[in-house]
Amino acid sequence: MHNRYGKLASWVYDLDKPVGRSFGDVEYYLQRLAGCDGPVLEPAVGNGRILVPLLEAGLAVEGFDASEEMLFYCRQICGARHLPANLTRQTFDTFSYDKRFAAIIVPAGSFQLVTDVGTARAVIARFRDHLQPGGRLILDLDPAGAFGGPAMSVRSWETDDGGLLTLTDQRVETDHVAQVTLSHLRYELWREGRLVDTELDLFRLRWWGVTEFGLALEAAGFTDVTVSGNYAFGRAPRDGDNIITFEARWPG
Numbered sequence: 001m002h003n004r005y006g007k008l009a010s011w012v013y014d015l016d017k018p019v020g021r022s023f024g025d026v027e028y029y030l031q032r033l034a035g036c037d038g039p040v041l042e043p044a045v046g047n048g049r050i051l052v053p054l055l056e057a058g059l060a061v062e063g064f065d066a067s068e069e070m071l072f073y074c075r076q077i078c079g080a081r082h083l084p085a086n087l088t089r090q091t092f093d094t095f096s097y098d099k100r101f102a103a104i105i106v107p108a109g110s111f112q113l114v115t116d117v118g119t120a121r122a123v124i125a126r127f128r129d130h131l132q133p134g135g136r137l138i139l140d141l142d143p144a145g146a147f148g149g150p151a152m153s154v155r156s157w158e159t160d161d162g163g164l165l166t167l168t169d170q171r172v173e174t175d176h177v178a179q180v181t182l183s184h185l186r187y188e189l190w191r192e193g194r195l196v197d198t199e200l201d202l203f204r205l206r207w208w209g210v211t212e213f214g215l216a217l218e219a220a221g222f223t224d225v226t227v228s229g230n231y232a233f234g235r236a237p238r239d240g241d242n243i244i245t246f247e248a249r250w251p252g
């Protein structure tokens, strides 16, 4: 299975990007959702890095994620902070709610984990079908340029109990037609110089052209599409931006 976010991957994510870490996105989503008085959905909610500050700001946010291990971290911090944890294990392609949301947010490029373009279009339609009339979809994409960086990296994190977690990230395939990369993410847990656990994630990501994604939103019936670079709302993306954010309205 691809893009699994298993035990070690989720542990690394929570050490590297805990609640409290922002890339400018926490402030941006807080700003874009200010005054939103309906329920908000965060698909691929992960460890709650975005959800928790939104809940603390008084927004009615709920989330789903494919990884039970990621949801564990999210539930744990919501419990510790006495926040409502409306969290379920669901996936992009099959998620379902019997209510409609005022906004759906997909930060951190998570939508790019859906690598089949037909499935991705169906997911956009599923987002639309879960929005109230007038509701907004706000979604981040990593720019195409981010997919051509170094093909290999090694990083490490110390754990609270004296262990060492390492992540070796090796890009092994790039399909320029499908716009998909495949990386091998090898996670290892070391204690006292011994390897005690390891995990390999076959990690696929799809990049989108800016125009391509805007057209996909319009084809699904979204209107008022605004594309912004580096979390400056309304500032058209420029070459070299780190992140591109789409905001679009479902007229109903």
Ligand SMILES: C[S@@+](CC[C@H](N)C(=O)[O-])C[C@H]1O[C@@H](n2cnc3c(N)ncnc32)[C@H](O)[C@@H]1O
Pocket: 003, 004, 005, 017, 043, 044, 045, 046, 047, 048, 049, 050, 064, 065, 066, 067, 070, 090, 091, 092, 093, 107, 108, 109, 110, 113
């Ligand atoms: C980059 S993390 C984002 C977490 C969080 N939204 C944030 O901004 O920090 C991506 C998340 O997508 C989840 N995920 C991967 N494939 C998924 C799928 N098909 N459906 C739902 N969630 C998925 C992973 O488990 C992981 O928690």
